[in-house]
Amino acid sequence: MPDSRLGSGETEGSKSSPLQQGERQAWPDSRQQREEHILDAAATLLIRWGYRKTTIDDVAREAGVGKGTIYLHWRDKNRSEEHTIFRASQHATEDTLRRLAADPDGGLFHRLWSHGMLAILADPLLSALIQGKQEIFQGLIDALPPETLKQLIGNAEEHIVQLQAAGLIRADLPVPIIAFLMGALKIGIISTSDVLDKEHAISMEQLTEALSDLMRRWLEPEHLPSDSAVGKRIFAQWLKTTNEIEKQHH
Amino acid sequence: MPDSRLGSGETEGSKSSPLQQGERQAWPDSRQQREEHILDAAATLLIRWGYRKTTIDDVAREAGVGKGTIYLHWRDKNRSEEHTIFRASQHATEDTLRRLAADPDGGLFHRLWSHGMLAILADPLLSALIQGKQEIFQGLIDALPPETLKQLIGNAEEHIVQLQAAGLIRADLPVPIIAFLMGALKIGIISTSDVLDKEHAISMEQLTEALSDLMRRWLEPEHLPSDSAVGKRIFAQWLKTTNEIEKQHH
DNA sequence: ATGTGACTAGAATAACGAATCTGGTCATCT
DNA sequence: AGATGACCAGATTCGTTATTCTAGTCACAT
Numbered sequence: 001m002p003d004s005r006l007g008s009g010e011t012e013g014s015k016s017s018p019l020q021q022g023e024r025q026a027w028p029d030s031r032q033q034r035e036e037h038i039l040d041a042a043a044t045l046l047i048r049w050g051y052r053k054t055t056i057d058d059v060a061r062e063a064g065v066g067k068g069t070i071y072l073h074w075r076d077k078n079r080s081e082e083h084t085i086f087r088a089s090q091h092a093t094e095d096t097l098r099r100l101a102a103d104p105d106g107g108l109f110h111r112l113w114s115h116g117m118l119a120i121l122a123d124p125l126l127s128a129l130i131q132g133k134q135e136i137f138q139g140l141i142d143a144l145p146p147e148t149l150k151q152l153i154g155n156a157e158e159h160i161v162q163l164q165a166a167g168l169i170r171a172d173l174p175v176p177i178i179a180f181l182m183g184a185l186k187i188g189i190i191s192t193s194d195v196l197d198k199e200h201a202i203s204m205e206q207l208t209e210a211l212s213d214l215m216r217r218w219l220e221p222e223h224l225p226s227d228s229a230v231g232k233r234i235f236a237q238w239l240k241t242t243n244e245i246e247k248q249h250h
Numbered sequence: 251m252p253d254s255r256l257g258s259g260e261t262e263g264s265k266s267s268p269l270q271q272g273e274r275q276a277w278p279d280s281r282q283q284r285e286e287h288i289l290d291a292a293a294t295l296l297i298r299w300g301y302r303k304t305t306i307d308d309v310a311r312e313a314g315v316g317k318g319t320i321y322l323h324w325r326d327k328n329r330s331e332e333h334t335i336f337r338a339s340q341h342a343t344e345d346t347l348r349r350l351a352a353d354p355d356g357g358l359f360h361r362l363w364s365h366g367m368l369a370i371l372a373d374p375l376l377s378a379l380i381q382g383k384q385e386i387f388q389g390l391i392d393a394l395p396p397e398t399l400k401q402l403i404g405n406a407e408e409h410i411v412q413l414q415a416a417g418l419i420r421a422d423l424p425v426p427i428i429a430f431l432m433g434a435l436k437i438g439i440i441s442t443s444d445v446l447d448k449e450h451a452i453s454m455e456q457l458t459e460a461l462s463d464l465m466r467r468w469l470e471p472e473h474l475p476s477d478s479a480v481g482k483r484i485f486a487q488w489l490k491t492t493n494e495i496e497k498q499h500h
Numbered sequence: 501a502t503g504t505g506a507c508t509a510g511a512a513t514a515a516c517g518a519a520t521c522t523g524g525t526c527a528t529c530t
Numbered sequence: 531a532g533a534t535g536a537c538c539a540g541a542t543t544c545g546t547t548a549t550t551c552t553a554g555t556c557a558c559a560t
Contacts, residue, residue: 181464
């Protein structure tokens with residue numbers, strides 16, 4: 001599991017050392033490592049109990065640090081949980097880019113879409129967020145910058161314009177309609193994906209294939225640009241920009 | 251507005267007579283007319299206040315009849331509201347068939363789908379039901395036969411098999427996947443359609459066209475069957491069956 | 501017959517003080 | 531320094547009682 005950290009800037013030397021198995025854990029962690037641990041804990045509890053029912057004490061206990069320590073990393077509870085969501089989004093982006101890089105057709109739009117879709121689907125936190133599960137984000141969601149959700153759904157019209165210009169998707173459809181339908185499909189899939197497991201066992205591979213097929217037939221033009229690198233560049237650029245916007249909010 | 255009543259059985263002779271404008275209304279209605287009025291009232295209030303907050307008294311007042319009268323038509327509150335939903339579904343079916351009949355391409359699958367979609371989208375009650383808006387159906391939804399919702403979403407695999415056999419949709423895709431994605435798309439569209447009005451003014455005509463385009467490219471085979479009547483027959487049959495199933499529940 | 505609305509029992513809701521919980525601080529410890 | 535957890539004020543929840551509401555009935559009116 002390679003993990004290219006685009007993350008929060010600070011780098012620090014101190015490597016982790018003799019990690020012993022105490023009652024929970026006891027690591028003389030580096031600051032960054034500890035932050036990651038705390039965010040892990042926060043994500044776990046956020047999914048399990050939701051924002052309202054997850055207390056700072058819980059997170060601290062789960063992460064094996066003192067309560068005050070959390071306030072050494074974030075100004076308040078909101079900032080900490082926001083960062084948790086931001087990191088999940090970051091991971092999904094990295095995951096998508098990784099999948100695209102490994103895909104020979106990674107420069108084609110239908111691959112971008114299905115890989116991106118699957119990356120979100122794989123993360124329960126992002127799925128819940130897009131589904132608009134208020135019971136999980138109760139109270140936090142208002143504090144969240146409204147951009148975040150929109151970015152996650154990814155119905156950015158600007159991006160569609162770029163793709164049309166590059167000849168990667170059909171130019172004969174109105175941009176707002178494409179944006180609307182792509183968003184609707186994404187939300188619909190995430191909202192009903194729990195049925196997948198229960199009723200019909202559809203594998204993720206099958207779903208990826210089917211989604212690629214759908215997007216290709218619907219949105220890709222007869223003749224694709226010869227240079228496949230163009231697509232890859234645009235996608236990477238787009239995903240990066242998206243993350244930048246979210247990061248601005250700290 | 252033609253209205254072929256498939257409804258509740260009873261027929262009665264008494265025609266309506268001098269309808270005067272009282273404080274609300276005063277019609278010596280036929281039994282059936284009155285039932286329609288009550289259902290209209292119930293639908294209005296259901297959308298406005300939801301099931302929990304709508305009382306039988308409210309419905310009676312809105313319909314301009316006495317409270318007891320409602321109990322002359324339905325055993326209890328549940329039955330009355332269920333009938334309201336059933337009627338909405340019936341209307342949507344009739345609406346879809348009417349649109350298909352008026353459409354020269356009414357025998358093609360992509361027309362069925364977009365017309366059906368639009369019919370649901372046009373009815374706030376059905377939209378809310380499919381969206382799973384619990385705040386509206388709170389308490390009623392449990393009493394509802396689980397079939398109802400499934401039928402409304404229309405992800406009936408059986409139907410897809412028929413369509414494949416008739417050569418109206420591609421046969422090279424697994425049925426469960428088609429069912430899943432069609433359901434997801436429908437739910438997504440309905441769930442996000444409120445954004446339509448607000449942000450980007452997408453007309454219903456545009457949406458119909460775009461949906462037709464999507465479904466045709468995604469699901470229709472190269473070569474369509476020459477006899478367009480086949481499609482119409484299958485669609486009519488299917489929509490009828492769907493309604494029958496719901497009607498069984500009274 | 502047919503329609504009605506006053507009536508009732510049981511359920512839902514409001515009121516409200518007591519008890520508990522929790523985000524954030526800071527004196528203390530390492 | 532860097533980290534912690536006891537502590538506090540304000541918010542939330544809980545337990546209880548009082549009040550209101552409403553589905554369904556039925557004696558009466560039309």
